[in-house]
Amino acid sequence: MKNTTIACIALCLCAITSFAQKTTSTIESIKLAEERDIQLYVPEDYSAEKSYPLIVVLDADYLFDAVVGNTKFYAYKDEMPQSIVVGINQKNSRYEDCFYSDENGFPDKKGNAFFEFIGMELIPMIAKNYNLAPFKAIVGHDTSANFSNYYLFKNNLLFNAYINLSPNFAPTLEHKVPERLSSLDTMTFYYLATSENDESENQQRIGVFNNNMKSVSNSNIHYYFDKFENANHYGVASYGIPKALDKIFKMYKPISVDEYKKEVLAYEGPIVGYLTDKYNTIESLFGFKKQVSLNDMMAIYAGIKKKDDLESLEELSKIAKKEYPNTMLGFFFEAEYLEKMGEPKKAMRTYEKAFGMKEIDFLTKDLALERIDALKADFGW
Structure with missing residues (x-):
């Protein structure tokens, strides 16, 4: 019977x-x-050659469309990877699904079965039929938001990101979850939202949770909190979902002006390390190698010039040649590095190589000629 049932699920998902x-x-x-x-x-252009993060949506009866709409929007803007979203309808069963013991605050009765259904049946069956990335997120509201926290207490975390929209916390969970987050040794993203018009008990316990998180100093935890002014208990979801995705997938997004000022320029060590760390993290989390964006190349280049970091300029030229091989980018950066290192002949020859390549961004053939002519004038060639 067990094999027959699993086969039925697999056939359904294949369909x-x-x-x-x-x-x-x-x-x-x-x-x-x-x-x-x-x-x-599933993204319209799904390809088995790519891997896709999975987002599990509880209370899908009313949360699913909002999550899908926002994932499509951010993916279209290349501010998060294309993702597969699965939602579980709970209209007539959410309290039984999310049932917990009043004694310890953890799943009990059908809550245990629902916990295992997600981890041992639903996700494995989707993974069998689609190429999933390592990154998985879970979204819940109210009672189901509280339920999503139970996956934090597994030895091997099933989810990398938790989106808690006005959670109705089980007894003492506002203390237990921060304690658990403080001890995790894997990169974990946690988003929590409430509003000034939220249910009073939720607000109070969410406030306790947020205060507890202020004492958590675990570099593996990326914690985000929002308290919206105008939303009610259900409006928190419509406000919170886009904010959560925007913050959780920050590392995937192009480097912003704010990120440049606060993080790139503050990076300790050669500044090109910020770029390699960013893209190594993307590859580790999402299971594919993302092309380094031109925006990010130029942000790091600006930081290199500001900090006069010649070591990084040489490394950036190598990255540029690999990522944009038919353009001026790599040879121009290399030529500028050689020029600053006091090797004008090598620099001029390298600018000449850049001149023969395709223009990109502010790098034009005229600019390359200006650099070449300036070197010739300096040394009387």
């Missing part, structure tokens, strides 16, 4: 793959001993 975009289906769960309705979004 979904042929449609892409958003699909609603019913799967049979062994853990829950019942059928469950799920919603699945």
